[in-house]
Amino acid sequence: MIRTYSTAQSRLHLSDVADGIDLDATWIDLLSPDPEEVQAVGARLGIGIPDRADMEEIEVSSRLYRENGAAFMTAILPAHTDGDDPEMAPVSFILCGERLITVRYHDPRAFTTFPNQAQRTAMKLPDADSVLIGLLDAIIDRLADVLERTGRDIDAVSATIFRKTDEQTGPRDYQGVLEKIGRKGDLNSNIRDSLVTLERLTSFLGHVASERQSDTDLRERIKTLSQDARSLTDHSGFLSQKITFMLDASLGMINIEQNATIKIFSVVAVIFLPPTLIASIYGMNFEYMPELSWLFGYPFAIGLMIGAAILPYLYFKHRGWL
Numbered sequence: 001m002i003r004t005y006s007t008a009q010s011r012l013h014l015s016d017v018a019d020g021i022d023l024d025a026t027w028i029d030l031l032s033p034d035p036e037e038v039q040a041v042g043a044r045l046g047i048g049i050p051d052r053a054d055m056e057e058i059e060v061s062s063r064l065y066r067e068n069g070a071a072f073m074t075a076i077l078p079a080h081t082d083g084d085d086p087e088m089a090p091v092s093f094i095l096c097g098e099r100l101i102t103v104r105y106h107d108p109r110a111f112t113t114f115p116n117q118a119q120r121t122a123m124k125l126p127d128a129d130s131v132l133i134g135l136l137d138a139i140i141d142r143l144a145d146v147l148e149r150t151g152r153d154i155d156a157v158s159a160t161i162f163r164k165t166d167e168q169t170g171p172r173d174y175q176g177v178l179e180k181i182g183r184k185g186d187l188n189s190n191i192r193d194s195l196v197t198l199e200r201l202t203s204f205l206g207h208v209a210s211e212r213q214s215d216t217d218l219r220e221r222i223k224t225l226s227q228d229a230r231s232l233t234d235h236s237g238f239l240s241q242k243i244t245f246m247l248d249a250s251l252g253m254i255n256i257e258q259n260a261t262i263k264i265f266s267v268v269a270v271i272f273l274p275p276t277l278i279a280s281i282y283g284m285n286f287e288y289m290p291e292l293s294w295l296f297g298y299p300f301a302i303g304l305m306i307g308a309a310i311l312p313y314l315y316f317k318h319r320g321w322l
Contacts, residue, residue: 002037003029005115007125012118027100027131031107038103047096050074052105055090063090063197064204070096071208075197077139078190079106081146084183088190093132093201095208100128102135114138129214132205133221140198140228146191147235154184154242161249174254181250185243192236195229202226267316274308 004015004025015025028041035051042049047070055074057063063074073093078086087106094101104111114135118125125131157180160172202225209219282291282301291297 001031002033002041003031003115005029005131007127007131010122010124010126011120012115012125012131014115014119025099026125026128027102029111030101030103031111032105033103041101045096045099045101047094049094049101049103050092055092055103055105064200066208070094071205073201073204075201076194077104077106077108077110078143078146078194079108081109081142084187086146086187086190088194093135095128095132095212098128100132100135108139108142110135110138110142113142129209129212129218133218133225136198136202136205136225137221140225140232143191143195143198144228144232146187147232147239150184150188150191151235151239153180154239154246157181157184158242158246161246161253172253174250174257177250178247181243181247185240185247188236188239188243192233192240195233195236199226199229199233202229267313270316271309271312274312275305278305278308 005012005027006015006024007013007026012027030037030041030049033041038049038051047068050072054062063072065072071094073095074090075093076088077091078088080087089104089106091108092101092103094103102111117123117138118131118134123134125134157177160177202222206219206222206226209222278301282289291300294300
């Protein structure tokens with residue numbers, strides 16, 4: 001799918017052309033394009049648009065480069081971030097003359113919210129550079145929202161671990177807690193990876209803006225974007241440390257509960273050991289045992305076993321072991 005947008009009166013306007021490619025457009029957005037569409041757009045613009053394999057290259061040098069007067073920038077962005085399992089995929093941003101070309105194979109929310117907002121309100125979008133900066137700003141804002149939600153969820157999990165409410169009468173579901181911590185850790189790690197690529201992209205974009213002789217306001221906005229990405233990366237690092245702490249705390253609480261259970265079994269075994277010894281003595285088959293012919297021998301043995309069980313229990317209670 002190919003969407004093209006033009007700028008007029010500081011707003012975006014969705015272009016309506018028959019072949020889906022408006023060479024006069026300021027922004028050309030390629031969503032899951034087939035090879036023929038990629039080749040057609042590249043041929044009409046005179047550049048080589050990267051395909052999906054090129055976008056998934058790990059090397060930084062393969063993500064940020066210049067070619068034939070165009071600047072190619074690729075970042076890893078999440079989609080479907082309402083849950084804990086976002087779809088992570090690369091998105092390429094290409095500044096070619098007075099045009100911005102984006103290539104993507106998934107649908108991050110910023111690519112929907114930003115055009116809608118830019119079509120409704122005037123956002124001072126006179127050229128492709130402004131559109132790119134506005135789009136990156138929307139992307140970073142979305143990542144900030146995801147991190148904020150993740151922080152709230154982490155606080156809720158922390159309350160589950162360290163504070164027991166009146167409604168919790170049984171043992172905590174530590175398996176569920178560990179699963180939540182794991183999901184939040186994966187989500188935070190994915191967002192952190194995305195922010196690192198965006199931080200590198202904005203740094204590269206600053207050099208591109210200087211070469212393109214963009215105005216001072218745009219270059220300041222790029223610096224602000226870079227600082228925002230760096231701040232969010234630091235916040236993500238803080239959340240990562242908090243998740244690690246909660247994981248260690250959860251494992252510690254599990255060990256405490258297991259030790260308490262083992263302690264109960266140990267105390268019960270010690271309490272029943274003396275009665276078992278007495279029962280074993282009177283269960284021996286000797287011919288001469290005075291208590292066997294005694295009228296009160298049986299009550300005496302029963303009382304002796306009960307007393308032998310009560311005395312260790314009272315001793316443990318006095319020492320505060322129970």
